[in-house]
Amino acid sequence: MEKHSKEEILAEKIVKNAGLEKPSADFSSKVLKAIAARQEVVHYKPLISPWALIVFTGVMLAAVAGLFWTTSDFSFEVDFKLINFVSIPKLEISGTMMYAIAFISLFFLEIPFLKRFLVKQYE
Template identity: 45%
Template sequence: MEKQFNREDKLMKKLLNEAGTESPSADFKSRIMMVVENRNATVKPYQPLIPKFMWYVVVTCLICSVAGLYVMYADISLSWSFDFKVPRYMDMPRIDLSRTMQYAIAFIALFFLEIPFLKRFVDRQYGL
């Protein structure tokens, strides 16, 4: 293995010595600086990736989730009855999925929901 690396190293050194180094023209730097100065570059103001109203939505969802979990597992009895009769012809079949399958479906759904938002963000960001 060591011999192979030595051969490759010798070959690379030989090829680099034969090719030599290129040097730019005398006014290369000044031409580049002129091109950069002539560009009309605008500085975009800072905008956070997640807007303020979305933080409010996230916090609200978290608070509702914690409150819902507390009500579900606490010994609090809310006597609200949402008992409505479903007609027999609207009876839906029951689908039993494993917990892993439920997670997989949720992950794929979130992934496909996220793609259009990311595409729109990238298009807006880079002007495509």
């Protein structure tokens, strides 16, 4: 047998004395009419601003183009006579390492956007 505290017994007596209230017959239709009459227009704001979306698209396109040109034999043969005295060594990185660098750089690029979003959400 369960023991009831004084508060539970008091709450039970109050509920029994108060009884149940029944809504009117057309309660649902009145609520629906009130909702329909309100008709507030909600303006949604995109999670990512158009400027950030353009920058992100540019970074992604540059990353894809960079990966394409570094892993394929396709290259632009441009000869600049002014910079012939500078020799740039060919950097050889495996494809797996290139993908790892790309994903890590995109991850660190994403952190400030997520931080700003979370700060705005909890203010």
